[in-house]
Amino acid sequence: MTDPTGREAVAAVWRIESARIVGALARYTGDFALAEDLAQEALAEALVTWPREGTPRHPAGWLLTVARRRAIDGFRRRSALDERHAVLARELGEGGIAAGGAPGDPGTEDEGVLWDPDRIDDDVLALMFTACHPVLAREARVALTLRVVGGLTSDEIAKAFLVPTATVQARITRAKKTLAAARVPFEVPPLAERATRLGSVLSVLYVIFTEGSSASSGEDLIRFDLAGEAQRLARVLSRLMPDEPEVHGLLALLELTAARFPARIGPDGEPVLLEQQNRRLWDRAAIRRGQAALSRAGRLGRGLGAYGLQAAIAECHAVAASVDATDWERIVLLYEALGRLAPSPVVELNRAVAVSMAQGPAAALPIVDELLATGTLSASHLLPAVRGELLIRMGRNIEARTEFERAVKLCGNDRERAMLERKIADLGTTG
Template sequence: MTSRTSQPMPSADDVRRTLEAVWRMEAAKVTAVVARLVHDVGLAEDLAQDAFVQALEQWPRDGIPRTPGAWLTATARRRAIDRIRREVNLAGKLQQVGHAEELRVADLAQGEFDAALEDVDDDVLGLVFAACHPALTAQARICLTLRMIGGLSTREIARAFLTSEATVAQRISRAKKTLSQDGVTIEVPSGAELAPRLASVLEVVYLVFNEGYAATSGRDWLRGDLMEEAIRLGRVLSALAPREPEVHGLLALMEIQASRTRARIGRDGEPVLLLDQDRTRWDWALVNHALGALERAMSLVGPGRGEAGPYLLQAAIAACHARARTAEATDWALIVALYGRLGALRPSPVVELNRAVALSFAEGPGPALEVVDRLVEAGALADYHLLPSVRGDLLARLGRDEEARAEFARAADLTQNEAEKALLLRRAAAPVTPDPTTAPAGSRPGS
């Protein structure tokens, strides 16, 4: 394989920047190909990291390869082969697992090597399912997915979720050990196993997105880096699983929400709620791309093909806002109906809270307050700051100012996000007037 370029020798800093960019894009492929060889997700990730370290040592001296991703994959594979040769009798190992062809590929010329990687997409998809295996905790799935599929370093993941590197490293180490002990393989589940496993994958991606869209703690209300990473993972999934409507539905949902980013923050960094946003600042190119993903999702459901799932329905709700060029043009009745379908499919007090907000614009704050009060009595959202926030807005619109102030103060006490707390405290302290800017709650698709 040719490893040198005809360009001037790059500096060490240039090599590191290039390698980090390549790693972010290629880490999942490298790990997936090696995992197919060694049958151990944790070991495969370690071998891929070894290839990364070797590149740091070799590329400044020899130059950046013409095809950096293929170089990393070939290097990691050779390390895997060397490990197999050291630990067991090679002939016995090959007879046992039938990987003679896998070993041969590592030493092929570049053209043959590329041809041998035709099944890499299936391997990457299998790696996604492994990283999001239900045997792992939600936090472990997120960390492992960002590390193995997203190519993020331990430091980047720790910074993203405001925790220590040691905590992230421990979660990743335990996750890989669990996968190894449980014998989790790199494969795409089929039959009855597919739906619940796919739901786990999509849940992880959406959790990453939501932490970026409305950070649970810290100074910033949103984290663009996490939103971008989740959308990138969603696009990878849409390419790897083009016949799965929920994959396209989730991508559409995330892209519509992300399209509002520029309009969601005011001049002083304060949150700007949906109906108060300048819609000319929305990213309409991203909206149009999202609507295309939604159309693909809709084309995959219907009679004989299954019903719309929760992400598709949430994307349809977000699309109602995206298609309304003014707040007044929003089809709130349709949104109420879509939330009704979502609640029937996946009953949840958060979905019901969202439906109440939509109902307040479709039929008025009175009927919506009745729904919210039933949620308060049920107690399921006692620690959820958006419940008193929504209730406060409904009370304000009904002219019940003092009660509204108390609700905004209660919501401010419950949130851990500094920007959101400041907004709620301002509403608690200011004279309360009917304010039609409260957005749907939950994952805050309306903010």
Template structure:
């Protein structure tokens, strides 16, 4: 006999779950993907680094970590988020690695080594880079890869940046960046590059790439190219942490200290760069009393350390010196713009790029006026520089406002907003166009 709704097979009444509880469960399940996304953004590089350390293959490690994330997306909405989600993902990824090797009938010494590590969590006696994430950066920046491929792969695996984010950083097509990353993984696998850090005497060929990766990670954290947040504090904080560790490992490398100085100066302004709702606040409008004076002082010390090594200022040291000029000014009107122009000129000779020239134009506009700066910007436009980037039209719009040409400025801000990948920056540009 068919039982009535709400009864068990024995005819016992079953209390219906309150609708409010059902709705709450649905809300919690819907929130799980966001939790996983946030977790991956923060812990992803460490999970991949831990896997790469025991599998010896960066590409394979990332694949297994992504499969573990897929398992979490499937299981956690029903079972709930575990107490230690990062450990859960790492354990699942390691089990998947073992299963993959077992299916491929490769139960060799490598498999036994991994199984033993999963069981005993073996710790090596000595490691030249005692940080899994930094070890991952050194491994991905292998000399067998071209510099561009090193950086793209490391930003993807370590920084957790999407190919679109990396493409915006380099002002390149997404397909080009994707191809670089895929080719880099295949090259490392074909060359059988192990996940290990070379001896310190072999660091020199990799150091420039490692510094560049940390710099670009911080750059993306400082001003995100996509998403709904203008600042990604987690990414910027991780880059600063890696920079500090690296500077301790290579105390005689001036650019390592200079990069730390640059990041300290820039991070000191985070509290003043956005309002409570996340709306960006431009440099001229920031409350400088909210700048972190402790970080500024650490920046000064790091830059002084770089200068004391006596090799002259390089790329990061010049950028740090520019950032220090801003930090030294109590008000925007106190900024030594003439000095900043000189520093950008030196930087342009040492590391020429359209972005450096655009920043020089901004400094020139403050030092000598917008008309001279507009000529610099228009020259970049005629050269086709930064095509596809929102930076050039946004700067040109600001210069046109100061020159009393509002209609042209409005068109530039609208064009810049259409190119901006970050929602907050797009809102700011549209607001400037409306003004």
């Protein structure tokens, strides 16, 4: 008879320890793709064994031992072992439990050489840098990071991004082959490369959180699991790289943004706009954590970076008692600084919104019209939606209706589309 709690234990241990397990295996095999495959094989063995025989006293050690033995067995099956594999097999030894061994026998002596407490942090950090290597396409980095660092299954990643599981699996397989072909070493990059490579890691975490906080498609406005995973990984990274200001800047941004999640969705799942949100529902603990991270970013750097500036903008919202009480002039200045540091059409669109609140819609409309003329956001519903809001405030309702109709056609999220359709209906009743 199987114990259903055994599968729950496997899932819990894997989510917590997967990065350390894959990192330790990658360090000792020197093969990132092999390490991930071995960890997955050990996970599959645990899903069979633990519900039947009980959860081991040291679950992570059990998984490591099984994976290690799978590695040695694989090396032995090869017709000709090279010297590197032979040395590895001798170093790792012969002891330990067999795959599916007794539940109380974790094999802690065996995996001690792998589970070196002094190397765990370096392993996880190396895992992040490897999974987010610039040689990979952005979609591949995201999928690989969620798989090997976050411990998510292919099904979970596919569900989060609303793509077929086969697509996610193909991206992960292709990413591992690309890393092998490019001979990317499993290591924390040398100091000279670290700043550039760190940007890729931060970018991946930001993309994951952004998709979670404002889902681009599907029925849910917020995908809490995805956003929460990005927050968790950002916290891990902040502990592993405590002297990097932009790491703390990103963490501050994620915490301050997530703090508003409880008020962003109504009882029926519909979006609640900022001016209508019940600010008493905002997560004050998350706001304090975000402010603390932002303070650390400010102390470590010579001025805030792009993520730190976005966090400072989020802080302006977090500390304001209402929309009218928000320091919009400061937000405009912060967006101007962000536009110089990391220019993008989305930043410029957000600046236009801030200008409209600080100086009125007539001052913001030329900014939006310039973006419209460039065509850089032609595929996004955000530009016509913002332009429609400005036109309403200026009393130009017929033009606003046209903009909202265009936004509806471009919007991929069901909840946001329904909100835009309500705006069109309201315009119809108010003339």
